[in-house]
Amino acid sequence: MMVATNLAGRILKVNHAGEHGAVSIYSGQIFMARFTAKLLLPELLTFRAHEENHRATFHNELRRRGLKRCKSYWLCAAGGYVLGIGTGLFGANAISLTTVAVERTVLRHLRHQTELLADDADAISAISSILSEEQEHHDAAENHNRTPGVFGQMLSSALAGATESVIWLGMRI
Structure with missing residues (x-):
């Protein structure tokens, strides 16, 4: 049970940091x-x-467990804001492509987490509570997308890879 508890704690920390990153992505995109x-x-x-509500859900679960936030918390915030500003600069299609790429990756991880835990x-309750949103x-973002073209396909692949990398890093630091 200790291994599962440690895994759950790491997963919840990374999810909390990821939600903080998502708030920052949207903040940058809103600005642009x-x-x-x-x-x-x-x-x-x-x-x-x-x-913001998802971040609070994971924060409350971490606090209930007596756990500190992930070491990647501020990295997710800074990277998310830069990503939001950068993709927002390119307009609606880039904003929508970003949401689709990031959420597709996150949804896959969240569903896998419900099996692992x-x-x-x-932990399952916290994770499951955010899945539908x-x-x-x-x-919604996928409905806004036009045919992505080469730039859109490259952006989508890069964002999915970056999201995977941030999750991987968060689980290890």
Whole structure:
């Protein structure tokens, strides 16, 4: 049980840091969307509010377990904000491609986590409580996407790889 408890703690820490990164991505995109994609602002504000709630869910579970946040917490914030500003600079399509790529990766990890942590009802509850909103973000953004083209495909691949890398790093530091 100790191994599962340690794994659950690491996963919850990384999820908390990831949600902080997501808040930062949306914050950067919201800043830029005022100039490049005004029509997306209401949706981006809603998504950021969801991510703030998700971050609070994981924060509360970490506190309940007596765990500190992940060492990658501020790295996720800084990287997320830069990513949000950068993709927001390219407008609505890049913003939507970012959400799809990041959420697709995150959803795969969250679903896998529910299998790994099947014996930890509290961890499963925290993870499961955010799945539908993360799926909603993915689906709404996917509906905005035009045919991505070469730039969009490269951006999507790079973002999925970066998201995987941040998760991998968070689990190891």
